Amino acid sequence: MPSRARSRRSFLIHSVAGLNATWVAANYPGILAAQAYVRKTTEQGQLPRLTVFTGQQAAEIEAMTAQIIPADESPGAKEAHCVYFIDRALATFLQNSRPAYVQGLEDLQSKVRELYPGAAKFSALSSEQQIKTLTAIEKTPFFNMVRTHTVIGFFSRPEHGGNYDKIGWKLIGYDGSLNHKPPFGYYDAQLERSEAGAKEQRP
Amino acid sequence: MKTYPTSTEVDFVVIGSGAAGGIMAKQLSTAGFSVVVLEQGGWGKYGREHEYNKDEWLQRNLSDEDRLMSDPSRQRNTFRRNEKEKAVRGNHSYGCVVGGGTVTYGGSSWRHLPWEFKEASHDSTVPAGTGLADWPIQYDELERYYTQAEWEMGISGLRVDSPFVAPMSKPYPVPPVPLKSSGALFQTAAAKLGLNVVPGPLAIITKPYMGRAACVNCGICSGYGCQVRARSSSAVTMLPLAEKTGRCEIRVRSYVREISVDNAGRVTGVVYFNEQKQEVRQRAKTVVLSANGSESARLLLLSKSARFPDGLANSSGLVGKYLMLGNGVVASALFEHPLNEYKGVISGAGIVDYVGSDPKRGFYGGGRLTARGYLTPLDLGLDGLSPGGPRWGAGYKQALREEANHRMTINCFVTQLPLETNRVDLDPDVKDDWGLPAMRITSTSHPDDFKNMQFFRTKSIEILEAAGAKKVWAPPIADTRGGAHNRGTCRMGNDPKTSVVDKYHKAHDVPNLFIVDGSSFVTGGRNHPTMTIQALAFRAADHIIQNAKKGAIRTNV
Numbered sequence: 001m002p003s004r005a006r007s008r009r010s011f012l013i014h015s016v017a018g019l020n021a022t023w024v025a026a027n028y029p030g031i032l033a034a035q036a037y038v039r040k041t042t043e044q045g046q047l048p049r050l051t052v053f054t055g056q057q058a059a060e061i062e063a064m065t066a067q068i069i070p071a072d073e074s075p076g077a078k079e080a081h082c083v084y085f086i087d088r089a090l091a092t093f094l095q096n097s098r099p100a101y102v103q104g105l106e107d108l109q110s111k112v113r114e115l116y117p118g119a120a121k122f123s124a125l126s127s128e129q130q131i132k133t134l135t136a137i138e139k140t141p142f143f144n145m146v147r148t149h150t151v152i153g154f155f156s157r158p159e160h161g162g163n164y165d166k167i168g169w170k171l172i173g174y175d176g177s178l179n180h181k182p183p184f185g186y187y188d189a190q191l192e193r194s195e196a197g198a199k200e201q202r203p
Numbered sequence: 204m205k206t207y208p209t210s211t212e213v214d215f216v217v218i219g220s221g222a223a224g225g226i227m228a229k230q231l232s233t234a235g236f237s238v239v240v241l242e243q244g245g246w247g248k249y250g251r252e253h254e255y256n257k258d259e260w261l262q263r264n265l266s267d268e269d270r271l272m273s274d275p276s277r278q279r280n281t282f283r284r285n286e287k288e289k290a291v292r293g294n295h296s297y298g299c300v301v302g303g304g305t306v307t308y309g310g311s312s313w314r315h316l317p318w319e320f321k322e323a324s325h326d327s328t329v330p331a332g333t334g335l336a337d338w339p340i341q342y343d344e345l346e347r348y349y350t351q352a353e354w355e356m357g358i359s360g361l362r363v364d365s366p367f368v369a370p371m372s373k374p375y376p377v378p379p380v381p382l383k384s385s386g387a388l389f390q391t392a393a394a395k396l397g398l399n400v401v402p403g404p405l406a407i408i409t410k411p412y413m414g415r416a417a418c419v420n421c422g423i424c425s426g427y428g429c430q431v432r433a434r435s436s437s438a439v440t441m442l443p444l445a446e447k448t449g450r451c452e453i454r455v456r457s458y459v460r461e462i463s464v465d466n467a468g469r470v471t472g473v474v475y476f477n478e479q480k481q482e483v484r485q486r487a488k489t490v491v492l493s494a495n496g497s498e499s500a501r502l503l504l505l506s507k508s509a510r511f512p513d514g515l516a517n518s519s520g521l522v523g524k525y526l527m528l529g530n531g532v533v534a535s536a537l538f539e540h541p542l543n544e545y546k547g548v549i550s551g552a553g554i555v556d557y558v559g560s561d562p563k564r565g566f567y568g569g570g571r572l573t574a575r576g577y578l579t580p581l582d583l584g585l586d587g588l589s590p591g592g593p594r595w596g597a598g599y600k601q602a603l604r605e606e607a608n609h610r611m612t613i614n615c616f617v618t619q620l621p622l623e624t625n626r627v628d629l630d631p632d633v634k635d636d637w638g639l640p641a642m643r644i645t646s647t648s649h650p651d652d653f654k655n656m657q658f659f660r661t662k663s664i665e666i667l668e669a670a671g672a673k674k675v676w677a678p679p680i681a682d683t684r685g686g687a688h689n690r691g692t693c694r695m696g697n698d699p700k701t702s703v704v705d706k707y708h709k710a711h712d713v714p715n716l717f718i719v720d721g722s723s724f725v726t727g728g729r730n731h732p733t734m735t736i737q738a739l740a741f742r743a744a745d746h747i748i749q750n751a752k753k754g755a756i757r758t759n760v
Binding site (some may be wrong): 028029031067068069070072074076093131134138147148151152154155156157159160168169171172173174175177178179180181182183184185186187188189190191 | 266580
């Protein structure tokens with residue numbers, strides 16, 4: 001069997017290996033609870049409230065997510081509400097990771113002070129300074145955890161609280177529709193056209 | 204659904220409800236026999252398939268209730284390269300739900316070619332010292348059952364006249380799936396390189412068929428249950444028909460721990476754990492073991508008795524041996540324009556020219572290259588970009604934008620030589636969640652298998668380049684440590700000393716035990732086993748029914 005590349009049989013193994021241990025502990029009822037909460041607030045037309053993060057912690061995490069997937073000509077992780085996805089995760093299925101976030105944010109603070117004496121917060125740094133700071137910690141478990149959670153928030157279905165307005169899906173041209181008609185892509189369309197052309201030329 | 208008291212001696216207990224078990228249950232119950240199917244997994248969305256969803260975040264975190272595959276943290280297993288190593292915890296996993304692996308598989312339904320049943324005597328490239336042997340049956344005997352399976356399950360495809368594809372007496376019941384962009388690129392490459400592209404035969408219907416709707420190309424296909432019931436799994440084809448007879452009971456969460464025998468060496472029934480992990484004994488006149496190419500062997504080894512101290516049906520000592528886990532090769536490429544490979548089925552066209560072994564290559568081996576694979580948004584974002592690029596920041600975002608939907612992947616399905624040293628047995632230390640010895644897998648592929656994988660890796664790269672790729676990459680070759688294509692552990696043969704079952708799947712040592720699944724395979728084909736498992740199951744069922752009606756197999760009828 002093919003050993004990689006999303007063959008079905010690699011799927012489960014991949015889904016474990018591709019994520020850090022924190023995510024293996026993620027649990028289904030908690031995800032459903034988070035989903036139900038998001039549905040409720042969305043129906044009421046509200047922005048989700050922060051439950052776990054303080055306003056200041058949220059600002060720091062949000063600034064990190066905004067560097068992991070930045071806004072350029074299109075919106076990024078901040079606009080996709082990734083910080084709310086993470087907050088809701090920590091309130092439900094990811095409660096075990098709360099200490100890692102608290103500790104990670106403290107370490108981040110220390111790193112900021114070390115690199116930029118006098119600076120108070122990561123979120124207050126210039127974009128260039130933020131990138132330098134994250135580059136300095138990009139091998140740490142904390143950074144990789146935030147990166148993983150940001151990516152999941154950015155790309156999982158909007159019902160889970162991130163991927164607001166399908167920002168993640170729009171970036172990659174993913175169509176969430178469940179009914180596609182061929183041609184699916186450029187090359188099969190091209191082949192269809194050339195076959196149709198060949199047919200026409202035949203007497 | 205019909206239910207039987209456990210005190211009733213039913214005609215047949217069928218262990219497993221997958222590719223083979225589903226067919227056995229349907230054929231035997233339709234013929235008038237009482238059948239109890241024991242499935243260790245749950246119902247899934249059986250009968251309410253529209254409830255399957257494409258939520259990949261939920262899919263990665265399924266509850267026990269919703270799992271469709273076995274869980275290596277419960278169905279524990281261990282792995283080692285060879286007998287000298289101490290086995291470590293493994294990730295072997297297989298379909299584990301009513302319908303088995305057919306509920307989530309890609310649906311590839313290639314037949315074995317006629318010569319694949321006699322490679323040992325007809326192939327001059329076979330190296331010495333392997334377990335490669337001819338099958339005791341030939342293609343001609345199986346052809347009508349391939350046809351029956353294709354028409355009863357619902358297989359889409361195109362009958363082609365090619366030396367690289369098995370001949371068919373009847374076309375497929377429904378036409379092939381639409382060509383994807385990867386298939387069009389395959390054609391571009393094939394035209395340049397002089398190769399042959401064939402639409403992959405698939406257990407996915409493209410037109411309404413037998414009361415089921417056609418595929419809507421929803422995408423993100425394999426690994427997920429099919430909510431329109433277009434994937435022709437046992438759960439939407441065979442098992443509903445079995446239930447409809449009023450003679451078949453399916454019991455879920457039923458984990459069989461023993462096939463029981465009497466002093467005369469006849470099977471009397473099975474003992475299994477129910478959902479509450481209480482032991483239940485079910486009596487049966489005959490047992491059909493269809494638990495898959497690794498679990499069937501393990502259950503026989505677990506079923507030790509005074510009469511069968513080395514495990515049931517194991518006088519040859521071969522139960523568990525000649526395990527073929529199945530190898531594959533992957534290469535990927537980026538193209539200028541979008542392909543949108545996530546739309547439609549996972550497995551499209553195949554290049555079939557290298558299906559046979561060729562002495563000029565200097566080793567035994569063959570296989571098929573298939574345009575196969577897709578990236579979900581999460582797959583892509585977490586670690587799906589081409590190697591070497593940034594993992595965060597502006598460059599990462601730009602790569603997401605540029606690579607998404609521009610990628611094509613080739614998966615090669617290749618040969619694996621049967622070796623006596625590759626095997627399933629019982630781990631001496633590790634227990635599964637039910638307290639039974641865990642499955643231990645010992646496996647290292649033959650050196651020719653590695654040469655063959657290297658050959659296919661090179662060919663894949665060549666083909667992607669010929670198709671006009673901008674960037675091509677392929678991970679280093681590696682052989683497999685587990686997986687749903689496990690075959691060969693109860694091999695079929697005429698000689699009880701060198702095989703476990705006879706040519707009709709009856710255990711040589713036990714008159715009322717039939718072992719029908721991938722474990723019967725003598726050789727592995729090109730690692731596309733399901734169609735052959737299904738044809739063998741229809742054939743075995745025919746034989747059992749005929750003999751039961753003659754009185755040669757005891758039943759209540």
